[in-house]
Amino acid sequence: MKKLNLGCGYRKEQGCINIDNRAEVSPDIVADINDRLPFPSNSIDEVRAVDFLEHIPIGKTIHAVEEIYRVLKNNGTFYHMTPSTDSRGAFQDPTHVSFWNLNSWLYYTDDAYRDLYGIKAKFKIISLGDVTTNKQLKVIHTKGLMKAIK
Numbered sequence: 001m002k003k004l005n006l007g008c009g010y011r012k013e014q015g016c017i018n019i020d021n022r023a024e025v026s027p028d029i030v031a032d033i034n035d036r037l038p039f040p041s042n043s044i045d046e047v048r049a050v051d052f053l054e055h056i057p058i059g060k061t062i063h064a065v066e067e068i069y070r071v072l073k074n075n076g077t078f079y080h081m082t083p084s085t086d087s088r089g090a091f092q093d094p095t096h097v098s099f100w101n102l103n104s105w106l107y108y109t110d111d112a113y114r115d116l117y118g119i120k121a122k123f124k125i126i127s128l129g130d131v132t133t134n135k136q137l138k139v140i141h142t143k144g145l146m147k148a149i150k
Contacts, residue, residue: 001045007052039071046077053082054096069121072148081143089139122149
């Protein structure tokens with residue numbers, strides 16, 4: 001089973017190929033999703049993106065999700081956790097350059113939204129919800145588990 005951990009930073013996941021665009025964090029592979037992931041289409045079983053997508057610039061987010069979709073096998077799993085705009089977490093970090101919430105996933109799961117914008121990535125929601133990850137700082141993350149539909 002081939003699993004990717006995108007934007008690993010210093011948080012390496014055992015059993016995953018840890019990927020980051022910064023060599024100084026010593027990932028297994030240095031790659032930038034804004035270009036292309038170095039894997040063939042339909043070759044990955046699972047992609048993890050924890051505190052990752054908010055670092056993809058607005059205007060490149062569709063490409064990033066479509067790149068994740070491209071490498072996933074049919075029914076491959078996409079697990080993501082991203083600070084929600086329904087809390088301070090999305091905006092408190094000056095390195096966040098895109099903003100997400102539960103509704104953001106309509107564009108990758110609902111055919112009417114996908115067709116309207118020509119989005120190729122198609123996911124089925126297994127679970128999707130908001131979780132409070134830091135009550136004191138009032139941080140909520142949108143957490144999702146999805147399957148690639150090809």
